[in-house]
Amino acid sequence: MYAAIVFLPLLGFLIAGPFGWKIGNRPSEIITTSLLFVSAALSWVVFAHVALGSGEGSVSLLTNWFTSGAVKVDWSLRVDSLTAVMLVVVTTVSSLVHLYSIGYMHDDPSRPRFFSYLSLFTFAMLTLVTADNLVQLFFGWEGVGLASYLLIGFWYEKPSANAAAIKAFVVNRVGDFGFALGIFLVFVLTGSIGFEQIFAAAPGLAYTTVHVFGGDFDALTITCLLLFMGAMGKSAQFLLHTWLPDAMEGPTPVSALIHAATMVTAGVFMVARLSPLFEQAPAALTFVTIIGGTTALFAATIGLVQNDIKRVIAYSTCSQLGYMFVALGVGGYSIGIFHLFTHAFFKALLFLGAGSVIVAMHHEQDMRNMGGLWRKIPFTFAMMTIGTLALTGFPYTAGYFSKDAIIEAAFASHQKGAFYGFLMTTIAAGLTSFYSWRLVFLTFFGKPAWGGAAEHAAVDHSPVSDLHAAGSHAAPADAHGHDAHEHDSHQHDAHGHGGHELRPHESPVVMLIPLFVLAIGALVAGGVFAHAFIGEGAAEFWKGALFLGPDNHILEEREEIPHFIAQIPTILMAVGFLAALYVYILAPGTAARLAALAPAVYAFLLNKWYFDELYDFLFVRPAFRLGRIFWKEGDGAIIDRLGPDGVAARVVDMTGRVVKLQSGYIYQYAFAMLVGVAAVITWFVIGGVR
Missing domain, CATH: 1.20.5 (Single alpha-helices involved in coiled-coils or other helix-helix interfaces)
Incomplete structure (x- = not known):
């Protein structure tokens, strides 16, 4: 059964990829989607047996992968409670994304290729979460990187999609370089890449040193920092986050899959899986906490001013991943995984809901060109409202149980950097509520800025256009059509900008069913599973899948914090809602006035803290200059002049x-x-x- 869960998506890829052109679009969709639903059903069976039931974790040897000298690498499936959680998250969201894509990609001529990529992505993620050694994990790690490149650049006719795919691939290679070094160092220290051997050796490495970078450092601290460098790239943490917003160039189902359940959660899973190592490296955990807290606040500030509906949700994902790493950094591994679990439901719901809005608006993505849609697409509006409630932590929704638990754990922890994590995540909670309700209000309420009402310019809903010109290099490109199909461009022009009346419409049923299923998870997943994940039943639920040191009592300590501290996130959630209600509904035009009062701040946030421009100045341009020097001076002026071109010229002269x-x-x-x-x-x- 375990092998079927992992390899059924691969079978779908092998059928729809090479043979999709022969069997046709609809069979490709049906085959890949059906195989994913079978995999998802089996995953829930495993979850019920291993995590919720009396079943124990196990390791199933499939085959010997390769042997090189003393290194023997097997392909094994490690299935314990942590794996079971990841299996249901990955397969459930992926199967629903497959189903949703049948409607969303209905007019695309390359549907077999798209569905094969989705299945390949899912297979790579499943190999990652079932890995029993670091080499197998690295295989899945790189597999999701490859599949993300293919999916982000799916519409390869668009230069912006190609650029975004390359950017995601390159930025992740930076993090993966550190991750690979960390794996090498683990092998040097333990003589093994198998998890059982590594975990057994970890306590004995607590006070050992290693000579690297010209000095002697704590071995496990350096190892964990290098491993976490990979997580920073894959999970889009501060400094290595720049690829994630640009990944919106891919189709909306891709955004839901990458940002909700698969690629970006790989780093969180990896740190949790390697908790026996990180527990022995408190300095590394402090760094994880600081990076996570910084990411949570940093991404939330950018989300305040974005106008592309998908980019707002993308920065929300980046911020929520920061929350997860704060939980991991203070030793609350189960809390971080719990938020990963609940986040998958409401974030996939928001992305797929945004896709439904985009379809309704004939592939318009700028929220300033929306408004008043709640009457036109009431079901989508209801589903996105549920997702927003869960994201902001409304009482008794999924996010309320998991996100608030992270803030409580950060306050209760005595580790260095924990209070910083508490402050950052607490402030981010208020900002999250504001930008989330801003999205709802701009999209579904206010004066319609589409069709015959297009004369109601976007200035009524967001900062004035001259500030855009002063502040954002990316704003013109972000305004329209990130997700527009190549063959839909004329339709978009006709409906959105050609003077004809645009008539928003509800999405087909095949797109609405996944929204409904995910909405149920966004409402009840927190309350149903809180006891097992982070409550009194946690020890029985995890069954040793997550390692806690003898001094780690974070689950108990978070229950003992002052009552008013526990209420702060809920209060800030309400404050953020009321602020957004006032700015965008009760007093339209307030946002423009606020932006005019502080144009530099607005431009700073709109330009995403200028990280793209900074990296372009520090890395991209020097790399291009160095490349041109090697090309023009080295290759052209020296090698070619003295080599082939020079010899040929002398022969001609002679x-x-x-x-x-x-x-x-x-x-x-x-x-x-x-x-x-x-x-x-x-x-x-x-x-x-x-």
């Missing part, structure tokens, strides 16, 4: 001179012969004298 001897005059040839005969006689005379 033949040009020699050909002049072929004049066609007999007397010149006779003269040359006499000179030759004289030279030969002279040589024999001189040689004879000797």
Whole structure:
């Protein structure tokens, strides 16, 4: 059964990929989607047996992958409670995304290729979460990176999609370089890449040092920092986050899959899986907490001013991943995984809901061109409202149980950096509520800015256009059509900007069913599973899948914090809602006035803290300059000039001179012969004298 869960998506990829053109669009959709639903059903069976039931974790050996000297790497499936949680998250969201894509991608001519990529992505993630050694985990790690490149750049006719795919691939390679070094160092320290052997050796490495970077450092601290570098790239943490917003160039189902259940959660899973190592490296955990807290606040501030509906949700994902790492950093591994679990439901719901809005608006993504949609697409509005309630932590929704638990754990922890994490996540809670309700109000309420009401300019709902010109290099490109199909461009122009009346419509049922299922999870997943994940039943639920040191009592300590501290996130959630209600509903135009009061701050946030421009200045342009030097000066001026081009030029010069001897005059040839005969006689005379 375990093998079926992992390899059924691969089977779908192998059918729809090479043979999709032959079997057709609809069979490709049905086959891949059906296989994913079977995998999801089996995953829930495993979850019920291993995590919720009396079943124990197990390792199933499939085959020997390769042997190199003393290194023997097996392909095994490690299934414990942590794996079971990830299996249901990955397969459930992926199967619903497959189903949703049948409607969303209905008009795309390359549907078999799209569904094969989705299945490949799912297979890579499943190999990652079932890995029993670091090499197998790295295989899945790189597999999701490859599949994300293919999916983000799916509409390869668009230069922006190609650029976004390359950006995601390159930025992740930076993090993966550190991750690979961390794996190498683990092997050097333990002599193994198998989890059982590594975990057994971890306590004995607590106070050992390793000579790296010209000095002696704590071995496990350096190891965990290098491993976490990989998590920073894959999970889009501060400094290595720049790829994630640009990943919105892919189709909306891709955004839901990448940002809700698969690629971005890989880093969170990896840190939780390697908790026996991180528990022995408190300095590394402090760094994890600081990076997570910084990411939570940083991404939330940017989400305040974004106008593309998908980018707002993308920065929300980045911020929520920061929450998860704060939980991991203070030792609350189960809390971080719990938020990963609940986050998958409401974030997938929000992304797929945004896709339903985009379809309704004929592939318009700028919220300033929306408004008043709640009457036109009431079901989508209701589903996105549920997702927003869960994201902001409304009482008794999924996010209320998991996100608030992270803030409580950060306050209760005595580790260095924990209070910083508490402050950052607490402030981010208020900002999350504001930008989440801003999205709802701009999209579904206010004056319609579409169709016959298009004369109601976006200035009524968001900061004035001259501030955009002053503040954002990316704003013009972000305004329209990130997700527009190539073949839909004329339709978009006709409905959105050509003067014809745009008529928003509800999405087909095949797109609405996944929204309904995810909405149920967003409402009840927190309350149903809180006891098992982070409550009194946690020890029985996890069954040792997450390692806690003898001094780690974070689950108990968070229950003992002052009552008013526990209420702060809920209070800030309400404050954020009321602020958004006032700014965008009760007093339209307030946002423009606020932006005009602080144009530099607005431009700073709209330009995402200028990280793209900074990296372009520090890394991209110097790399291009260095490349041109090697190309023009090294390759062109030196190698080619002295090598192939130089030799060819000399041959041409020589033949040009020699050909002049072929004049066609007999007397010149006779003269040359006499000179030759004289030279030969002279040589024999001189040689004879000797």
